[in-house]
Amino acid sequence: MTSLSLLELRHLRTLAALDETGSVSRAAKRVHLTQSALSHQIKVLQNHYGLPIVRRQGQNIELTEAGKHLVTLARRVLEEIQATERNLAKMSEHASGSLRIVLECHTCFDWLMPLMDAFRQNWPEVELDLVSGFHSDPIQLLEEGGADVVIGSEQVERRGIVHHPLFRFEILAVLAPEHPLRAKKILHARDFDGETLITYPVPEERIDLIRNVLKPAGVQPERRTAELTVAILQLVASRRGIAALPSWGLKNYVEHDYVTARRIGSQGLWSDLYASTLAETAARPYLRDFLVTARNTCFATLDGIIPLEPAEQ
Template sequence: MVIFHLLMNIIHIIDLCVLGGLMIERQHLQIMREIERQGSLTKAADALFLTQSALSHSVKKLEDSLGINLWQKKGRQIQMTQAGIALLKSAEKLLPQFEKIEDNLKLMAQGEKGILKIGMECHPCYQWLLKVVKPYLAKYPDVDVDVKQKFKFGGVGALYNQEIDLLVTPDPIQTKGLIFIPVFEYEQSLVVATDHPLAHKRFITPEDLIEQTLITYPVEPSRLDIFNLFLSVSNCLPKQHKTVEATDIMLQMVEANRAVACLPKWLVKQYQKEMNIKAIKLGKSGLQKTLYLGCRAEAQPIYLEDFLQLAKRTKG
């Protein structure tokens, strides 16, 4: 976006310069700036790797097309006219913008600058994502990270339509042109307070939740593992189903025996250090899941590839 605005500013000024067949080239701006910096034609020519005659000829040609002098000589000294001063001011304004655009484009070409847009279809995975993003931002100071959670046509649609660059999801949908890379395996568990009636059980059955208040993230039940992979198998439903956006609030309600919740075991372990909660296996074999990162199958910038590698080394 910054590059776009810089380009538009430069195009606008260049358009003004082109009126009437006049074309002020970048070299003219560089010459004026170097003359001001160096104080003489000879030194300015050396700084620009030009001969003095080539420098003078370039400016003379511009002066002829303008019908106005940009400088005048007083002995060995160069004194700019009002027109020369006006062009110098434009040079001091425009040249840094040209240089910034070039630097940005070079970094983009090298895969070291850009915006990494990440889509989240795994609410509790924000805690994991923070562990990946912190060292990533340190490595790529010229790459911004933007995280999105809501999509008009779902996460896969957003990825396919280039609304996002990466999709964090436990439920990949195989789509032509997209690839899903497994990051790590984890276990979904039921979270209860340590003094909850279910806390003594080795594993939870669907029937155990019939008289419970279940709290989840605000996601359609059909997309929640606790419903579609556990409760629906036995045609069971909790006594009450509530939703909460924030993980901290969810677990505070669990600790207060207001409800039970379903969260990744790795996340529960992090909160167990400060809260009186317990993770219990769902079913005898547990409910195993895999977290994936989805991206487009086309060639990706280096900064995106590096994010994938860092993510695969970062467990929940």
């Protein structure tokens, strides 16, 4: 089909990112390019169509009418492409197998559930499971063949294991709205002295706040555990202690004044999330599709997360 169009999928991908982030620089991170690159892309498109596509709105940008047209196109097209690429993947080898997921991070339930539903639809032949219970060395599970993916935040170098970066997120301190510490904009290690820390029932080394902030400062608050995120929040709200949770799940509770969130340290406490697999299973098409849609749905639904550079391979 002939076409005088200079439009390419790369444009559509950045358009979609622009729409989702509302900012050129955030969109740039999302598509792993510089802000400048996206600015140039936008300019080329606007010249080509003779129409503004984005409008500066204060700090950020906003799509114009024309931009929205292109975004709906982008959505449809990118989805169609992913669908047929899935079909192609199914035609190649390794199109079936198992995807047994180990979660190091309890809060990941939030985004994992809808993701697993979608995946089950797209890959009915793949045996999808969540392997439950606590595991001291989840990576070993991979090597023993007891699991296929570990979702966690530590990136330990080990032969035959590859870590696929998902995203970076901030961990915020969660307080009851009446808590005295609410006065401080930023909490530091010694602010936790004498407080009760409410966490998931996992070893200390697995809790970023303790490992990276409190322990180095020699602060050792009391601990109390709960299995579910809502239970932790409930305890916090009823003034039984402080918690540290990913920012994305807090938004609703904070907005309704159920709890208050505060940054930890002047830079904030950040953690990276990886999906780790055997090098061998990393090549499986359904695994790659799982990772792509995982990132997509996370970016779409989780606020305040930051893309990570894809692993060089």
